[in-house]
Amino acid sequence: MRYFxxxxxxxxxxxxxxxGFSSIRQHDELILAGLARLASDDELWILGDVCNPNVxxxxxxxxxxxxxxxxxxxxxxxxxxxxxxxxxxxxxDYYAQVGKVAxxxxxxxxxxxxxxxxxxxxHGSYMLHGHIHSLPLEVTEGLPAPPDRDHSGFGQRGYNExxxxxxxxxxxxxxxxxxxxxxxxxQIVAFFPDDGAWYEMHGLRxxxx
Numbered sequence: 235m236r237y238f239x240x241x242x243x244x245x246x247x248x249x250x251x252x253x254g255f256s257s258i259r260q261h262d263e264l265i266l267a268g269l270a271r272l273a274s275d276d277e278l279w280i281l282g283d284v285c286n287p288n289v290x291x292x293x294x295x296x297x298x299x300x301x302x303x304x305x306x307x308x309x310x311x312x313x314x315x316x317x318x319x320x321x322x323x324x325x326x327d328y329y330a331q332v333g334k335v336a337x338x339x340x341x342x343x344x345x346x347x348x349x350x351x352x353x354x355x356x357h358g359s360y361m362l363h364g365h366i367h368s369l370p371l372e373v374t375e376g377l378p379a380p381p382d383r384d385h386s387g388f389g390q391r392g393y394n395e396x397x398x399x400x401x402x403x404x405x406x407x408x409x410x411x412x413x414x415x416x417x418x419x420x421q422i423v424a425f426f427p428d429d430g431a432w433y434e435m436h437g438l439r440x441x442x443x
Contacts, residue, residue, distance in 0.1 A: 237416040240281035240364025241408035254378030268415035276301045281364045282309020282346030293320035309346035340423050364408040368393035374413050401435035
């Protein structure tokens with residue numbers, strides 16, 4: 235299966251504190267536990283703000299990840315060269331696309347940052363990103379709860395749900411919005427209205443197959 239995540243911020247004391255963890259160790263262990271549940275034949279995309287900006291941290295993370303294919307999309311807290319230097323990552327880039335609508339039922343356009351518009355946005359593609367640290371609509375019981383804000387930007391609650399309600403196929407795959415765990419391609423597609431409902435929401439005529 236194909237999985238996505240972002241904004242791990244492993245080793246980041248400031249982010250760990252904002253997220254409500256008592257220590258960096260508790261913070262990192264919970265995030266790494268979510269990644270450890272993946273299988274060797276799964277494909278993992280990490281969309282930025284991964285870990286401390288040095289080669290040793292990048293290498294240590296790669297050794298802990300069970301997936302044979304791990305891709306990095308570089309974030310504003312990352313140094314791309316550290317992932318290239320340590321090796322083991324399938325790709326390292328600032329922008330990526332994966333999937334084919336006709337074959338897999340989706341196409342994902344990926345960046346660390348959210349986009350207002352993206353390639354084939356009205357033709358079956360989804361925009362995946364991190365960076366904004368949005369929160370789920372409901373507080374997840376049993377998990378640390380960072381403070382949310384009632385305006386757009388860092389810490390906005392219900393961002394993914396708002397996109398769904400307004401027919402915008404854009405999704406924050408960051409750990410804050412997804413219970414500190416990676417989210418699968420199937421979960422993302424199922425989260426949004428199907429094609430028929432989506433075209434109706436936008437007042438568009440569905441193209442004939």
